[in-house]
Amino acid sequence: MEASFPGGRGDLQAKGLGQRRRGGPGGKSGKRRCVGGLAAAAAEASKARREKEAEHAQAVLARYDSDEAFRNLYDGVADLFAGLLKSDQEHLHAGDTAKIVFAAKWCPSPRSSYDRATLLCEAIARRVFPRDSSPEYLAIPDKHYAYRVRNRLRREVQVPLRKVLELPEVYMSAGKWDELPCARAWRPRPCASTRGVLAVLLSSGPWTLS
Template sequence: MMQHSPRTRFDRKHCRVIRVIKRENRPKKEKIVKTLQEFNEEKEKARVLRKERELAKAKKALDKYNLDLNYRFLHDQISDLFAELLKSDIGNLNSGKHNKISLAAKWCPTIDSSYDKSTLICESIARKLFPRESDPEYEGIEEAHYVYRIRDRLRKQVLVPLHKALELPEVFMSANEWNSLPYNRVASVAMKTYKELFLKHDNDRFKEYLENVKSGKAKIAAGALLPHEIIGALDDDDGGEVAELQWKRMVEDLAKEGKLTNCIAICDVSGSKVITFSANPELHKVEGDTLLEKTQFVRKMEWGMNTDFQKVFDRILEVAVEGKLSEDQMIKRIFVFSDMEFDQASARSEDIEEAYEGSEDIDENNWETDYKVIMRKFREKGYSKVPEIVFWNLRNSSSTPVAAKQSGVALVSGFSKNLLTIFLEGGGAVNPEDVMEIAISGDGYKKLVLVD
């Protein structure tokens, strides 16, 4: 009988084991293949469904654009604005004027984003940047291919190079390139939002940048921030250092652009001096070396539910006479910042009531009577003009307690940087009609048509 070596017996046994394993694994392999097939089928169904939804969104956007005239007007205005700015920015980029590039590329909707698919806004922008007649290669090609080409050009030839030129902080942050982040290019709102991250990830460089801003070697942006937003950041983890620098930049920018001189405030904000809002108003020089110290000083001042404007003018006149101020040096405008209406904030002096008791000159309009007395007092002291009052109700209100032709008073209601800008750029227009004219004189209003 043939004898098998131990090696041969092992090999045969090993082969039988392998065959058994293969038979056992065959169902598992088939199951895996089936699962993969099902997964691919579901994936394809999801792709088709997603495509159908995108087409439905596009159709809905087109229908709304074609049928809703108001929406079409808004859509066209937005796409016109982006196209105009992006075209200008590319021109500035190509000519090396990087400092004149706007943030249009940053805020332009992302191509193929959900917003873009729901509005087709990127296609509209691309059509205006690259119309068919702008390039011979667009002649004769199908509409779908033309749209694909111009959207691709918008992305590659406009947005990508502008994003790179803008040196947006988000680009460096997402790439974890903190040590390359150019802080002098960070916008005001982004600086306010990200400053704590800058301190955490790039402490030494960021602090060095702040020191350079203090010494005038670098600049910090503040244009998009409102005063209360900067003051609100004084208690942040950086100790208010960024807020301090942004406040100084804001004041410098407003002073350069504005035409207002010789003004004073009855409120809790002013460049150097304020008059307290109370029945016995006092003139204060705002003390403190830092913005935080100045705000703390103002918050501790006396205040009341209303103010006696007669006493305000009396105090101004008293200081002017004592200081022997000329007509040109006299306060020209008084800003009253409050959350009340003008008639609620005004309190009549007892001496006015006594002086006009029983007189026909006194009427129901307290301010008209007060203003006559104020004018007389100023004339007696040699000043022909009385400071004008701009009463700014910081709380939104639809009421108009001061008439458009009210003597010496203009009313502003609500709180926004645009209102402040209107006054600064308009040379401090105090006639409400003038304020309205300035407000609606921008390019955005020129295309509007008055329908009677």
């Protein structure tokens, strides 16, 4: 195929380089247009995602205000998670890790799909770190307080507890297969994700079953 181009492949490459220097279709201006188009598409997708999340949030708040049964269930779930997480924190600080339960595993992470659909993380965070628990929280607007306690829930509660629990998912998502605590990974648990975890282990783990 090189013979079909005058001067061979080297000449073609040289011409291409010259064209790029002149700002041709493959040059810097073309790349800028391409990058600009991608950035605009990403911005539009981000805007649509934020609008959808806002719609979800409004729907949850509207139902919370109008549906007593939903409100009781919602508050009960948030109270349960908050109580268990605070108790587990106390066990962790006391070094009594054997008493830590799996609340940190099942508590939704901030900005996860489950959290975006239910707003549960904020409800749990407000219970774990009440506004009157710190003068700093009393001095800032409510939305800033909510943002800070959500991040604090993840950073100071979920991450340390999940680490001490040695959850297989933490090691799997980080690709740390050599550090994966196999005893925990293979221990049967009555949870909906067991089959999925085993499937990933069998297909991606550095071992085979004899």
